[in-house]
Amino acid sequence: xxxxxLPKNSRVGKGKTWPxxxxxxxxxxxxxxxxxxxENGNPRWDLYWVDLDKAGTMILDVLLYIKNNIDPTxxxxxxxxxxxCGSCSMNIAGNNTIACTKGxxxxxxxxxxxxxxxxxxxVKDLIPDLTNFYAQHxxxxxxxxxxxxNPEKERKQSEEDRNELNGLYECIxxxxxxxxxxxxxxxxxxxxxxxALLQAYRWLIDSRDEATGERLDDLEDPFKLYRxxxxxxxxxxxxxGLNPAKAIAKIKKMMVERVS
Amino acid sequence: xxxxxxxxxxxxxxxxxxxxYHATMFASITHRIxxxxxxxxxxxxxxxxxxxxxxxxxxALLEPAFTSIPGQVVLFVWTIAALFHFATGIRFLLWDGPHxxxxxxxxxxxxxxxxxxxxxxxVAIWATILWL
Numbered sequence: 103x104x105x106x107x108l109p110k111n112s113r114v115g116k117g118k119t120w121p122x123x124x125x126x127x128x129x130x131x132x133x134x135x136x137x138x139x140x141e142n143g144n145p146r147w148d149l150y151w152v153d154l155d156k157a158g159t160m161i162l163d164v165l166l167y168i169k170n171n172i173d174p175t176x177x178x179x180x181x182x183x184x185x186x187c188g189s190c191s192m193n194i195a196g197n198n199t200i201a202c203t204k205g206x207x208x209x210x211x212x213x214x215x216x217x218x219x220x221x222x223x224x225v226k227d228l229i230p231d232l233t234n235f236y237a238q239h240x241x242x243x244x245x246x247x248x249x250x251x252n253p254e255k256e257r258k259q260s261e262e263d264r265n266e267l268n269g270l271y272e273c274i275x276x277x278x279x280x281x282x283x284x285x286x287x288x289x290x291x292x293x294x295x296x297x298a299l300l301q302a303y304r305w306l307i308d309s310r311d312e313a314t315g316e317r318l319d320d321l322e323d324p325f326k327l328y329r330x331x332x333x334x335x336x337x338x339x340x341x342x343g344l345n346p347a348k349a350i351a352k353i354k355k356m357m358v359e360r361v362s
Numbered sequence: 363x364x365x366x367x368x369x370x371x372x373x374x375x376x377x378x379x380x381x382x383y384h385a386t387m388f389a390s391i392t393h394r395i396x397x398x399x400x401x402x403x404x405x406x407x408x409x410x411x412x413x414x415x416x417x418x419x420x421x422a423l424l425e426p427a428f429t430s431i432p433g434q435v436v437l438f439v440w441t442i443a444a445l446f447h448f449a450t451g452i453r454f455l456l457w458d459g460p461h462x463x464x465x466x467x468x469x470x471x472x473x474x475x476x477x478x479x480x481x482x483x484x485v486a487i488w489a490t491i492l493w494l
Contacts, residue, residue, distance in 0.1 A: 108374055144373065217380050220375055225372065333390040
């Protein structure tokens with residue numbers, strides 16, 4: 103359901119302003135969303151001054167600088183620090199992206215806000231609960247389904263057929279796209295969202311897959327597929343430059359083509 | 363169950379409160395708003411047609427409403443809405459048929475163009491009408 107405002111327990115209050123690091127000349131202020139289940143009360147915005155000369159180049163470096171030098175209680179997910187694992191996805195300066203590939207010199211001036219991915223239950227600080235997101239990924243059965251007997255070696259694919267998977271297989275499941283989508287915000291329980299649908303298309307278009315019909319049947323529903331209104335936020339924010347909106351349009355066309 | 367209680371007390375992360383809009387998101391919302399506006403605007407067209415068909419006396423009752431300044435403003439805004447919705451409709455055809463215009467930069471540029479087209483188009487139509 104559309105709810106433009108946040109529920110009472112989710113309104114973000116004013117937090118703490120942390121002291122400036124000593125002897126720093128190149129300072130920038132960051133406003134970071136804080137919530138701890140162990141403390142009573144609403145989430146809050148904490149303000150941190152970061153010494154950019156010592157904080158590396160990326161937003162993930164800034165977060166690590168804060169955790170190491172200012173406030174060790176700040177919680178966030180991270181792993182590969184090079185844009186292949188999709189763990190450090192968050193909302194940075196108003197748009198979803200992965201912190202490890204976003205340089206702080208790419209962002210607009212002034213205070214930079216960092217919040218968890220939008221419209222999700224928050225576990226702690228910048229860590230949202232992605233259970234529903236993963237369940238939706240599982241729903242589209244992202245694996246090869248066949249009925250013909252297995253060939254002796256592998257199932258072969260022409261170069262052209264393999265090229266169909268470019269721009270689809272690169273998805274790292276960071277959830278930036280799904281949680282950028284207003285349609286997913288309002289109907290995330292019923293609409294599968296851009297990430298799961300991109301994966302659905304990745305298997306629909308795979309020349310080796312033999313379950314195309316059943317896959318389309320599973321998406322034929324007023325909500326699962328058709329809540330996409332081409333708002334395009336998914337393609338605008340994807341840190342891997344993929345285009346879920348286009349993949350969804352192609353699924354819609356497959357739906358039409360199999361009827362006609 | 364304590365686990366369930368904790369899950370229920372989890373706050374919802376901010377969404378519209380923090381989101382920085384792209385041109386495409388603005389255009390999408392405008393498409394919906396203009397769609398609503400055109401729906402209600404159709405009542406005005408209906409009223410105008412009925413008045414027209416009912417003869418000069420009935421039409422004379424309605425005419426001041428359309429020729430007054432507020433009436434003219436409503437009609438001008440309605441023209442913008444009609445042009446905008448028409449143009450986004452064509453964009454949807456290009457998206458859903460040949461899948462043209464999905465690159466984010468193209469889509470953003472087209473979104474800006476939609477506004478320019480709708481406003482300049484409405485000005486051109488009204489300038490032509492008033493000049494004739």
